[in-house]
Amino acid sequence: QELFEKAIQGMLAGLDPHSSYLSDESFEELQESTSGEFGGLGIEVGTEGGFIKVINPMDGTPAEKAGIQTGDLIIKLDDQAVQGMSLTEAIDMMRGERGTPIRLTILRKGVEAPFEVEIIRDIIKVQSVRSEIIEDGFAYLRIAQFQAETGSQFRNEVKKLMAQKDPIKGVVLDLRNNPGGLLPACIEVADALLDSGMIVYTEGRVPSANGEFRASSGDVLNGLPLVVIINNGSASASEILAGAIQDNHRGIVIGTRSFGKGSVQTVLPLRDDKAIKLTTARYFTPSGNSIQAQGIIPD
Numbered sequence: 001q002e003l004f005e006k007a008i009q010g011m012l013a014g015l016d017p018h019s020s021y022l023s024d025e026s027f028e029e030l031q032e033s034t035s036g037e038f039g040g041l042g043i044e045v046g047t048e049g050g051f052i053k054v055i056n057p058m059d060g061t062p063a064e065k066a067g068i069q070t071g072d073l074i075i076k077l078d079d080q081a082v083q084g085m086s087l088t089e090a091i092d093m094m095r096g097e098r099g100t101p102i103r104l105t106i107l108r109k110g111v112e113a114p115f116e117v118e119i120i121r122d123i124i125k126v127q128s129v130r131s132e133i134i135e136d137g138f139a140y141l142r143i144a145q146f147q148a149e150t151g152s153q154f155r156n157e158v159k160k161l162m163a164q165k166d167p168i169k170g171v172v173l174d175l176r177n178n179p180g181g182l183l184p185a186c187i188e189v190a191d192a193l194l195d196s197g198m199i200v201y202t203e204g205r206v207p208s209a210n211g212e213f214r215a216s217s218g219d220v221l222n223g224l225p226l227v228v229i230i231n232n233g234s235a236s237a238s239e240i241l242a243g244a245i246q247d248n249h250r251g252i253v254i255g256t257r258s259f260g261k262g263s264v265q266t267v268l269p270l271r272d273d274k275a276i277k278l279t280t281a282r283y284f285t286p287s288g289n290s291i292q293a294q295g296i297i298p299d
Helices: 001-013 024-034 087-094 150-162 185-192 235-247
Strands: 020-022 036-038 043-048 049-058 071-079 101-107 113-120 122-125 128-134 138-143 170-176 200-202 211-214 226-230 253-257 265-268 275-284
Touching: 001 275, 020 024, 020 087, 024 087, 024 265, 024 275, 043 087, 049 265, 071 087, 128 150, 138 150, 150 185, 185 200, 185 235, 200 235, 226 235, 235 253
Parallel strands: 138 170, 170 226, 226 253
Antiparallel strands: 020 275, 036 122, 043 049, 049 071, 071 101, 101 113, 128 138, 200 211, 200 275, 265 275
16 A cells, blocks of 8 residues: 555656645645645745755744745755655645644755754644735735635725725735645636736646636726735746736736746545645746746736
């Protein structure tokens, strides 16, 4: 049984960095992360050169407080080298009960030698959307990750901002270090900001993987000037949103080139609560640019 599962893991991990075999535990963890609550460190990770690469330390989590940065390479978890380990296995090791410690050995660009960081696990409750008035007439909206409730949370935050005594003259939407998440939530936010036009389209090898998503009429900001901030930690769904805003000329995108994660993963449940996460298509911005390995280039 173990050899059989390892063989499937290896086969899927060899396809691309995002396809994987999900054991019953991993599948449960994936469902937890999209619901927004789980026990762990609060790091969104990928793979690079056999190591675990930090895509994003989530806002207000133990990882962020410990100083973990986008682009860090994790080469050891406690005393175990990560080289040869699948992404799923590494995530399993980093997750755990609240209050338990884990030691990460980090390789960081610009720092000569690897160094260790001890992090105490906690319950990670990702606050998907928050907002504030940054100065008179200007509002700030932050989306940390796209989860099941992000669309409705976004509309509620905008409602609160628009109900302010002083009228809003412009909005900053912060997508820095947003690792992505659920596509429907991203579509919902894009639809809220766009009055019309294409949001994103997908192309795959089979016709069922092809699709396009368009905005319905109605802009929750009533056409207010909009600036979107991205960086190299903005990935997947956050790149789709930035690309939709940019290509539909709804706002200005500033910052640095985004991560470039433009592939679609479909979760295919198997028996016994296991699943396969398989790359099935690629995302394209309304003007036909592939996000994969290219990212969104700011204005």
